[in-house]
Amino acid sequence: MSSQNPQQQVRRRRVFYIPGYDPYPPRRYRELYRSEAQAQAEISGYDIFVSAKSGDGPYGWSVNSSQDNERIQTDVEVLVWSDIVRDSMARSIPATYWQLLRTAWVYISTGTLWRLMRLRKGPVIAALYPVGMLLLQLLVAMLVIWGVVAALGPWLGSWGWLAAAAGGYALLWWFRRIDNRLFVYYLMHDYAYSARLRGRTTPELRERLRNFTDLIARALDTDVDEVLVVGHSSGAHLGVTVLAELLRRQPPSGPTLSFLTLGQVVPMVSFLPDAHQLRADLQYLSAQEGLFWVDVSAPGDGCAFALCDPVAVSGVAGPDKRWPLVLSAAFTQTLSAERWRALRWRFFRLHFQYLCAFDRPGGYDYFRVTAGPLTLRDRFANRAPSASRIDQTVSKYTSVHA
Template sequence: MSSQTNQPRVRKRRVFYIPGYDPFPPRRYRELYRSESQAQAEISGYEISVSAKQRSEVFGWRVTSVQDGERVHTDVDVLVWSDIVRDSMTGSILSTYLQLARTAWTYISTGTLRRLMGLRKGPVITALYPVGMLLLQLLVALLVAWATAKLLVPMVGLWALVPAGILAYAVLRWFRTIDNRLFAYYLMHDYAYSAQLKGETPPQLQARLDTFQDLIKGALTEKVDEVLVIGHSSGAHLGVSVLADLTRDCGVYDRGPVLSFLTLGQVVPMVSFLPNAHRLRADLLFLSQQPTVAWVDITAPGDGCAFALCDPVAVSGVGSPDKKWPLVLSAAFTQTLSPERWKADRWRFFKLHFQYLCAFDRPGAYDYFRITAGPQTLAARFAGRAPSPSRIDQPVSKYTTVHA
């Protein structure tokens, strides 16, 4: 890893993208990149093209771009854990309601929910949404069962409970079939997965993170100018742990590609505030002190699913006098999206949560396709920029212990 103080112009780049809790196949991200990069290129006046990678064990694509008169070649790899996500979502309706009870109890009994609400209400409301929606669905099912039983009891007595129970289950099944519009089960599984071990990384996921580390380590031996790791949503805290372990293993030396880290729409406090997240807090502390890894954190107050402008290290209570990162900046949706587009998308929370990966009508310093396919390293692009003045950088977490 090269020092961030001597930034080369980028001709070749490797990008590793870590998705959030997403059960969909990685080709979704390639098609999103293809369409949105073309839209941004037309707006910003540069050239960009996307092509498939040949015979790679890791799903990805190749990008060629001409920006500021310089041609840049980028290989993008998606570090897939969608199979783990899908496995965690296969439970029955009953198991989902049991997850609801366990997850709610974890966040409430540990005091984590109260601390999170004092930080940002948007993502907490998003977290409470599946609880309220699933309870509402249960209430509707019980009301249908009650009405059915009341109608049939005078005719068949207690046998009326059988069709009443069947109808109640049918109502719950119907709600689950339309969850692609309601997202109640999806979000419940998401929060339950993070909370199941009160912040510890599940063993299966840790094994996958070790694989990610090996892939990134291999890229650092290649003849490229920058290795850029991007973590979106839940992928942000996964990236923190991967790069912390990688940096511990590789140490600090002044050769090879520049190593950069970009976090987008992060939800780190949902995990780092939990009592057993000792290792994640240790990784946050360690990575924030490293001079060889430039870390920029981008969020936007308009993204109700992210902890916008919350310094993930500081609010987790592990900031130190040696803290160098992350640089916390705003994507400022109200300024970088046109008034018409902001009005149309303002309440489309999931769409806005993915806006970081998309084209902007009025791009500012943050431009996903200049960062991933342009001639500047991440550190060079944001050199000299002050952090957002409205960032939250006070310790909030009740739990601050770390394990090396």
């Protein structure tokens, strides 16, 4: 799975992309890749062409690129779990408020919330945002009910009370209907899914991750030069579990195995009391010679635990820890001042910037990583980790055994 040869030329690559908590179909990632790859190619001066995938297997696309006088062919496949996400989001309005109470109780009663606040404020604010907005929406609905009751006064009969309650609920329904602009219910379901089992992986997701492991294992038996696993947002900790299981199964051999995590939110799960398996996977993967793991984030991304070493802050870094190499995408430097101003307050868009074009690309370029002539190891082997990374133990819970 890993080659130690210096500057290994990559001519064929398999990329497995693990999305975050996203209910949308995988074709949106193909269109994002296609449009942003073309934009980056025009900026950086290389050629890249995206076409439909041929054959069976997971949803994906093919990439042909000419970079640094080399031609590279890449097959990208999306490891889909959006159906599980959609099922977890199928909740009524009262059920979502129950999720709010249960999730808040888990994070507050276990002390996890206070520990997370010692890392980065941005993702904690993002976590509190749906709580505050749902309570605000409930308050507005109650004010509507109170207004109807106050207006009708002594003429209010049983039907009037029912009409007032219906008006309040209709307002809550309207808030949910426009959630594609507010992201309140979406984020609430996201955090509730992680907290539902206090950090343990749900049975249906655990089975899906085993399927992902099988797909990657089969790719390592092909004649490609590199197998690259990319985990974005929540997909980062899913990738940790998948690759830890893979490396426990079989010894390193064949193509180079690389792991790229982007905008990770690992502490939201690894800090929970029952996340024993995830912490064990982090500890195991961080010590393996059979892969090269780079973690890229940016302080400008308010939805990620930027520059927080997920192994170290989770309290499971051992003496033989090698990974991850924590690097900054440095949005304020790699985006022009004009583009940074346009994106600065678009928090969810910035959370996807790692998958997009940079108009002032630095050391990190998603399309060179996924479609260029160098392995992840060769591209970043001489890079020092970010000096501003957080690599001290912060989690209250560090056990790797249930």
